[in-house]
Amino acid sequence: MNKILPILTVVAAIFVLWYAAAIGMNKKWALDQAGRAGIELSTNDLIADTWSQDRPVLPVPHQVAQELWKTTGAMVLKGRAMSKRSLIFHGWITLSATLLGFVIGTGAGILLAVGIVHNRAMDMSVMPWAIASQTIPILAIAPMIIVVLNSVGIQGLLPKAFISAYLSFFPVVVGMVKGLRSPDGMQLDLLRTYSASGNETFWKLRLPSSMPYLFTSLKIGMAAALVGAIVGELPTGAIRGLGARMLTGSYYGQTIQIWSALFAAAILAASLVGIIGMIERRMLKRMGVKP
């Protein structure tokens, strides 16, 4: 309870600031229009106008919420949930690329981590590069991957998923290596006294004790995969997906459309990370790991 009140206060403060900023930023256009029509705007009219423009510089929250509802819930009620104007459709395009990439990236990451833990040569040669590659702006090569795969004839979902996979790959590798190495000498010694084979040590000790680390990196990887899928939709002028909605919005000055796509992406990211967090809590509880 003593957490909810401060959070609500901060969120409320953000909303107040947002509405106030919208007045300041949209004022010029409103005054321009009024000046051309030869009307003198009262303060109340001015505020009402800045909060209800069609193409505001900064749309206010209720406009974004209306647009979100219009392109999701209202579409579902009309039975056109998968129409091209529906954000559910665009969100699904992005989500499918994100999930596919996430699964590929996580799988490859876990495999590489297992290899690194069991092979010293691999550890010494690959690990420094895996860490160094995190300092490189990998997203910059997204357009190249898209175009190159396009010219080879691979189109649609896979190139975007590839970028997502690449972005979620390294956090998982680094996290899993840390996790698989987390059992201390005492525990490893115990298994040795049981004369456990390397295989048994892996399945019964290393893998279970790496779970907390795995979930932390899964959350980072999921957020990165979504960013990858969105950025993957930008460079080729894609017409479907949340990134494409942002791009077309910025071409045609449809600010409300950009903001609604942005919020859809944010909601998507929050729920994906939330789902992983939920699985994490369930699983760690059953395994008896303290939260």
Place this chain on the structure above:
Amino acid sequence: MTWLIFAALFWAATWYLNSWIANGPHAKTRAAKLAVPVIFGITIIVVWEALVRGLQVPSVILPPPTAIAAKFATSIPILWQDFFQTFVKGALSGYLIGCGAAFITAVLIDRSPFLQRGLLPVGNFIAALPIIGTAPILVMWFGFDWQSKSAVVVVMVFFPMLVNTVQGLAATDSMQRDLMNTYSASYWQSLLKLRLPAAMPAIFNGLKIATTLALIGAIVAEFFGSPIKGMGFRISTEVGRLGLDMVWAEITVAALAGSAFYGIVATIEKGVTFWHPSQRG
């Protein structure tokens, strides 16, 4: 065919060499720790070159490293101009403004536990969102030049930096704070002499995360509109013209700049937090 056999042999030879070093008696020395990844990197480049030549991959799909190096050497003025536009004007200015603002905000909200409890979860939440999506909005507001890239970077680095600094300022334990109290230290004295130094590992963690974010933000923001220079602009236009060697040259610049930026921050960290267990190793 000879190229392919050469690639396979080279791979096998260097892999054997690496596992010999890694399992040998000198594996723990500094030289071995440096040599093994370097050999691995060289192997990747040589095998890449040999595979591209052997399989005759067209250069619009994957140019060989030698072609990239040649392009890099001949177009240094363009690369420098792009680097200056994107990195120095866009990323660096945004990085300084964003991290500075986040640091000041963190010190201010640190005085109020109420704000701390409210801002930390919100900040953590926002830090996990795809903030890069604000790029088209900010490009609209601030125009095509570096100001908009700088703004994107500010938004991207602000929350990770804020969260890390607030956590760092809370890192002292009550014993240490009590000691400052018995010295009757003022707020500023305890901030400057105890809590800021103790917060440095966390602050530098935030600064290091922000280096990568800054470069990504500046490059991706250029996809939404830019003047006719800049790394993101060059990448997206050269990709359109299938000038892949130029794209790889820009990626090399981005990789070098990113690693160097990170390296500089990490070196400063080593000097500032010399007392921390992770640095004494």
